[in-house]
Amino acid sequence: EPEVTQTPSHQVTQMGQEVILRCVPISNHLYFYWYRQILGQKVEFLVSFYNNEISEKSEIFDDQFSVERPDGSNFTLKIRSTKLEDSAMYFCASKDRDRSTGELFFGEGSRLTVL
Amino acid sequence: AQSVTQLGSHVSVSEGALVLLRCNYSSSVPPYLFWYVQYPNQGLQLLLKYTSAATLVKGINGFEAEFKKSETSFHLTKPSAHMSDAAEYFCAVSDPGQAGTALIFGKGTTLSVSS
Numbered sequence: 001e002p003e004v005t006q007t008p009s010h011q012v013t014q015m016g017q018e019v020i021l022r023c024v025p026i027s028n029h030l031y032f033y034w035y036r037q038i039l040g041q042k043v044e045f046l047v048s049f050y051n052n053e054i055s056e057k058s059e060i061f062d063d064q065f066s067v068e069r070p071d072g073s074n075f076t077l078k079i080r081s082t083k084l085e086d087s088a089m090y091f092c093a094s095k096d097r098d099r100s101t102g103e104l105f106f107g108e109g110s111r112l113t114v115l
Numbered sequence: 116a117q118s119v120t121q122l123g124s125h126v127s128v129s130e131g132a133l134v135l136l137r138c139n140y141s142s143s144v145p146p147y148l149f150w151y152v153q154y155p156n157q158g159l160q161l162l163l164k165y166t167s168a169a170t171l172v173k174g175i176n177g178f179e180a181e182f183k184k185s186e187t188s189f190h191l192t193k194p195s196a197h198m199s200d201a202a203e204y205f206c207a208v209s210d211p212g213q214a215g216t217a218l219i220f221g222k223g224t225t226l227s228v229s230s
Contacts, residue, residue: 031215043159043205043220050215091158095215102147102166102209104218106159 002026004107006092012113016081021110023075023092031095032075033104034067036060038088046090049075082114117142119189119206121221129229134178134193136224138206141187146208148189149218150180153203162204165189167211176200201228 005024013019025032034046047057049067064086066078075094079086089111093104122137140146150162163174170182180191189206203225207218 033217035220042222045217045219048215048217055215056217093159102211102216102218103149103161103164105161106151108158 002105004092004094004105006090006107006110008110009108010111010113012115013082015084015114019079019082019086019112021077021079021090021092021112023077023107024073025075025092025094026096026105027073029094029096029105031055031097032067032069033093033095034077035091035093035106036088037091037109038085043091046077079112082112084114087112087114117146117208117210117219119148119208119219119221121204121206121224123224124222125225125227127227127229128196130198131195134191134196134200134226136191136204136206136226138180138189138191138221139187140189140206140208142208142210144210144212145184147211148180148182149207149209150174150178150189150191151205151207151220153205153223155202159205162191196226196228198228198230201226 007022032049037043047061048055068076089109091109092107118141120139148165151159163172165182173179178193205223206221209218210216
């Protein structure tokens with residue numbers, strides 16, 4: 001069964017460092033998303049991406065964040081200068097073109113720890 | 116703006132007892148509604164979804180939910196809890212009129228099952 005894959009599963013970084021989280025969405029999907037879950041808290045929407053551009057973003061997604069689909073398969077989230085409060089689980093998700101389902105398929109997540 | 120409210124951050128039941136996890140939504144249009152489950156250290160897995168067809172929706176692992184427009188609710192139930200049902204459960208909403216719209220999640224309910 002097709003699945004969304006994310007790497008790395010866990011990354012530890014120093015405050016101020018750049019981090020890139022990678023995702024390979026399901027191959028025929030067209031809509032891509034990043035969500036964040038701080039430990040013990042709700043799953044928060046960060047950004048959605050369609051047709052090679054951001055279609056929607058939350059107020060969490062500030063100038064420190066960027067997304068890219070560099071090669072038609074990977075979908076990356078970059079945090080330019082990490083802060084302690086960026087420590088969280090980051091989930092990638094994708095959705096196909098079928099408007100009738102609305103279901104997002106999630107990856108297993110990448111845990112980011114900022115020291 | 117759409118939102119969901121999950122009443123009760125923590126629900127405890129005995130094995131074999133009825134599971135009831137509450138979700139109320141707020142939406143200016145008839146929404147799509149979802150329940151996702153998150154087992155420890157894992158990603159989000161779809162349990163079931165309501166997409167304007169039958170109001171009683173059956174999902175995986177014996178769970179079901181009923182869409183009640185008059186009550187703006189989409190509560191999740193299971194007649195008999197298993198120990199393996201212990202997890203975090205998230206209700207989510209999206210706008211079916213927007214093909215790529217993101218899911219908006221509730222704060223989650225932790226289900227504990229005791230023997």
